Amino acid sequence: MPAPTQPSDIAREVLRLFASRRLPPxxxxxxxLYHEVxxxxxPDEPFPEKFVRTLARQLPRDxxxxxxxxxxxxxxxxxxKADVARQALAEYYDSLKAERPPAWNELIAELLRQWxxxxxxxxxxxxxxxxxxxxAASDPQTLHARLQALVRSWSQAPAEPGTTSPPDMPVQAVAAKPAETAAPEVRLVAASETGGLLAGLRELLLLTLESIAPVFLADQPELTRDAAEFSASVRRAQDAGALQAIAKQLRKFAYRLEMLAGDRAEVHTGLLNLLRLLLENIDQIVIDDQWLHGQMDTLRDIVGNPTSLRMIDDAERRLKEIIFKQSQLKHNHSEAQRSLKKMLAGFVDHLASFADTTSSYHDxxxxxxxxxxxxxxISEIGGVLDEVMRETLAIRDEARRSRDELxxxxxxxxxxxxxxxxMQRALDESSHLVRHDxxxxxxxxxxxxxxxxxEAGRARRHHNTLSVALLDIDNFKKINDTHGHQAGDDALVHLARIVRANLRPQDTLARHGGEEFILLYPDxxxxxxxxxxxxxxxxxTRAFxxxxxKKILITFSAGITAWNPGETLDAVLKRADAAMYEAKETGKNKVVAAGMGGFT
Ligand SMILES: Nc1nc2c(ncn2[C@@H]2O[C@H](COP(=O)(O)OP(=O)(O)OP(=O)(O)O)[C@@H](O)[C@H]2O)c(=O)[nH]1
Structure with a gap:
């Protein structure tokens, strides 16, 4: 049927559709309906930019x-760019749909069972x-995760004695022992050859998971938790079929252990290289410069802490800097000594020959x-006078030559x-070229x-966020003025120590100059x-x-911003600096975030 053209026909048809489709008017x-009929x-709807902006600010970036x-x-x-914004919003919405809602029913059933x-x-x-x-968790996801962890901890606790009957399996004697109270005893029980072997293997697996794994994984809380979880599953699995079902889990666990072993091997190789470097250059590291003492102390700190690839990398770079600076100092020093010696020797030689010349003149x-x-x-005197004249001219020439040479x-x-x-100036400048303050x-x-x-390269490759902060100590000049420059320096070192101690290993802290510091927070x-x-x-404020x-309270104001892909360090610091300035202007001891549309 052709579309009605008369307004009254269109209106009639629209009203009919309202009724048939039961739409609210x-x-x-x-x-x-008007456009349909x-x-x-x-006409294209105008893009509701203001509304979308408000919405964008509220979107969780979790x-x-x-x-x-x-x-x-x-x-x-x-x-x-409205079309790009529409597309991003649609994809964001899809990402919400893609997320599997937490399985509350299973969790509640397990909670009841364990209760x-x-x-x-x-x-x-x-x-x-x-x-x-x-x-008391603030949101459903956190609640689900915490509840799950709680139920898991209940399920992993050994059963109260006398409340459960021991499993009817050859391995029962060992399985009933609480894992942490006695070293599991490996016992192959010969119910049948295969059954006995299986039971023995099961015990070996439990021994590995409960006694060996915690020792080797002491610094890996996640893997330790997995090992405990896994051993609980092995304990629950009482027959070959059930054990087979967890073989997949075992393979995954073994794979993660293998990765960890790989990382550890890399850490060890790095440490060995570092030690080798130190030993090879130990004769060059004769510290006679205050700056180098400080660097060596920092190096000792790094090596004294728990090892990680990042720390070893850092220590290696520091050591190279020390070696570089020290060898430059030594080289310059011996060069200067050599040329001074040469000049002194020339001067002494010259004095000696001048003294010789003058004494033979006197003779x-x-x-x-x-x-x-x-x-x-008189005729005899004439010849002598000629000789006196010659000698005097010779000594005059010699004196002139000596004067010129001197x-x-x-x-x-x-x-x-x-x-x-x-050389000294160049050397001082070279200390600015090294990477550490x-x-x-x-x-x-x-x-x-x-x-x-x-970090920016890594964030770009992994599509991760990278936040950048600029910190500036509040009223720093007052510390200098009241307690002296040394106290100011000590305050800077104090702040650096406290901040460093409270960062994740992947975060970076740098001194930007004066009393300003930069922090990079990857991901x-x-x-x-x-x-x-x-x-x-x-x-x-806690670590006074x-x-x-006198106890002095040190505070800082900070500006923080998110790095945008492709952005330079200067660009991102400019934004962080403006936010920091805002923090100073609005009362200090504050953190201000600079978003795309301004400060929050
Ligand atoms: N002791 C010490 N002082 C420094 C160092 N670098 C810069 N300063 C001093 O730090 C002071 C910074 O002063 P201002 O820029 O006025 O800042 P402020 O007193 O912290 O004031 P607000 O930033 O507004 O809180 C100046 O007096 C600098 O001389 C340093 O390495 N050691």
Whole structure:
């Protein structure tokens, strides 16, 4: 049927559709039906930019994918690309749909089961107390995760003696023992050959998971938890079929152990290389410079802490810097010594030959004087006078030559002095070229640039977030003015130590100059980085600083921002700096985040 063209026909048809489709008579529905009935295409809706902006600010950035899409949306809104913003929003919505809702039914069933069972050490009152704590979680995901962990801890606790009958299997004697109270005893029971072998293997597996794995995985809480979980499954599996079902789990666990072993092997190789480097260059590391003492202390700190590839890498770079600086110092020093020695030797030689010349002149003149006194007539004197004249001219020439040579030597000494001053200046400059700040041992600007390039590259490849913060100590000038420059320096070292101690290994702290510091937080969105900085502020107020035996409270103001793909360090620091300035202006001891659309 052709579309009606008369307005009254269109209106009639629209009303009919309202009735048949049971639609509420809203203006939107009327507009939609009007365009459907008349066949006139609806004009493009204007993009509700203001609304989408408000929405974008509220979107949770709780996974790296969602953070990426939310960022894409922010960028599209900033440059007015409505179609890209629409697409980003649609993908964000899909990511919400893709997420599997937590399986509450299974969890509640397991909670009931474990509530009813009686486990050693878990009274009803204690269970209730833990449950109440878990129920205080702020959102469903956290609640689900915490509840799951609680139920798991109940299920892994040994059963209270006398409440469960021992499993009817040859391995029962060992399985009934609480894992942590006695070393499991491996016993092959010969019910049948295969059954006995299986039971023995099961025991070996339990022994590995419960006694050996915790020792080797002491620094790996996640794997230790998995091993405990896995041993609980093995304990529950009482026959060959059930054991087979967990073989897949075992393979996965073994694979993760293999990865860990690989990492550890790499750490060991790194350590060995480091030691080798140290041993090879030990003769060069004769510390006679205060700066190098500080670097060596930092190096000792690094090597003294639990090892990680990042720390070893850091230590290796520090050591290379020390070797470089020390060898330069030594080289310059011996060069300067050699040229001074040479000049001194030349000068002494010259003095000696001048002394020789003048003493032989004196001898000759004396001899001439004797000959003049002994002369009987004037003709004899004439010859002697000629000789006196010759000797005098010769000594005059010699004196002139000596004077010129001495002048030249003095000139060379001046040049050598200038060269040494230049060498010293170059050496001082070279300390700026190394990657670490001399006072605090943190990365300096150059070190920060290298690390930033690495982190930004990693964030781009993995589509991760990277937050960047700029910290500035509050009222630092007052510390200097009241307690002296040394106290100011100590305050900088104090702040660096506290902040470092409270960072994750993957975070980076650098000194940007003066009382400013930069922090890089990889894989961290703005909210998380904001929370981390507020935590740092709290830690800093706890660890008080002493100057002139007085407790001084050190606080900082910080600006924080998210790095956008492709952005340079300068660009991102500019935004962080503006946010920090905002924090200073609005009262100090604050953290201000700079988003795309301004400060929050
Ligand atoms: N002791 C010490 N002082 C430094 C160092 N670098 C910079 N300063 C001093 O730090 C002070 C910084 O002062 P301002 O920029 O006025 O900052 P402030 O007093 O912290 O004030 P707000 O930033 O507004 O809280 C100056 O007096 C610098 O001389 C350093 O390495 N050691």
């Amino acid at each position: 809203t203006p939107d529905n009327f507009r939609t 008349s066949g006139i295409p609806a 996974t790296s994918e969602r953070a990426r899409l939310a960022r894409l949306l922010d960028q599209a809104l900033a440059v007015g 009813e069972s009686r486990q050693a050490g878990w009274t009803v009152a204690r269970k209730r107390e833990s449950l109440e704590r878990v129920l 000759r003149i004396e001899e001439c004087a004797d000959r003049i006194s002994a002369a009987r007539d 002048r030249a030597t003095r000139e060379r000494v001046r040049e050598a002095e200038a060269q040494m001053a230049e 001399q006072l605090t041992g943190l990365l300096n600007r150059r070190g920060l640039e290298e690390t930033f390039d690495k 961290t969105d703005l909210d998380q980085a904001h929370a981390a900085l507020v935590r740092l502020q709290r830690e800093l 600083f002493l100057a002139d035996d």
